[in-house]
Amino acid sequence: MTPRVLITGATGFVGRQILAACVARDVNLRLLVRPGWQEKLGDLPETCEIVEVEDLFAQSADWWAETLTGIDTLIHSAWYTEPGKYLTSPKNTDCLIGTLQMARGALQADLRRFVGVGTCIEYQLGPEILTPETVLAPSTPYGQAKAAAFHALSGLFSETKTEFLWCRLFQPYGEGEHEQRLHPYLHSHLSGGKPVTLGSGREVRDFIDVKVAGETISAAALGADVGAINICTGIPKSVRAFATEIAEIYGRTDLLKFGTLESNASDWDYIVGQPWA
Structure with a gap:
């Protein structure tokens, strides 16, 4: 049924x-x-x-x-x-x-x-x-x-x-994501040849x-x-690596300006999970 x-x-x-x-x-x-x-x-x-x-x-x-x-x-x-x-x-x-x-x-x-x-x-x-x-x-x-x-x-x-x-x-991340979030922000700026201001990028995410x-x-x-x-995926990836992969699509890794933003209190260092099987 x-x-x-x-x-x-x-x-x-x-x-x-x-x-x-x-x-x-x-x-x-x-x-x-x-x-x-x-x-x-x-x-x-x-x-x-x-x-x-x-x-x-x-x-x-x-x-x-x-x-x-x-x-x-x-x-x-x-x-x-x-x-x-x-x-x-x-x-x-x-x-x-x-x-x-x-x-x-x-x-x-x-x-x-x-x-x-x-x-x-x-x-x-x-x-x-x-x-x-x-x-x-x-x-x-x-x-x-x-x-x-x-x-x-x-x-x-x-x-x-x-x-x-x-x-x-x-x-x-992906389709339908709010423009203020990281993934669309990266695509928007990189596709337009604009610099991307980021924190250290050291934070690891799933x-x-x-x-x-x-x-x-x-x-x-x-x-x-x-x-x-x-x-989740169970795959750790730093914000730096995530941003760099997207920048490489456009051939503009030079536009990534790491360290130009201060990290805030919610930028936890490591968030990776054990996925549902």
Whole structure:
């Protein structure tokens, strides 16, 4: 029997790729989107059901119970992620509270499977590979809210029939990425022959193409695993190496100006994970 899946955040950077992967699998879909979603999603399968809501995080458990009626699996990828603001924004608390209301509604609706998208910065960061068993010690409001959601949902669903999976996403890049982020910034400047101002570039990350991330989350959501998993490649790469690879496409490594920006407090040195298998 084909599962019926509800996706939140389907118009977002990662959510669009989760949606595309589910469409490719011929999954029956219900999308929870804001008005104006057509500009971002375009044509969808005729079987795809649309539910418009201005703020999904402001809804009650009863509203969620009704909205989730007939749904087998919920993939919750929505969250506040405005570049430059999301790490410290008080809106993270709104997202956390709204997510808990969503989960209460899921229980009322007898949802079979609840899948949430977390973040690698829930972990205690250090020089080691991050695994689902690594201690959680987030240092930002964003990471703290995500970790709090994981703990709360783990407890809430533990004594119920609802399966719970938490997908911790590492460093996605690629199609549809906000222009202020590193990958589009590099392409924009290098293609135009403009200098690229960067920090030291020493920071090591686990970069993953957002299309691969979306496909992986979709596959995991439609599988049977529960608990926490990492959505990553397991391949360490410095920001310097990442930027240099892109500059080489244009033959303009000379435009990379490392050390011209100061590192900020969120520039953790090493974030590499053990990927879900």
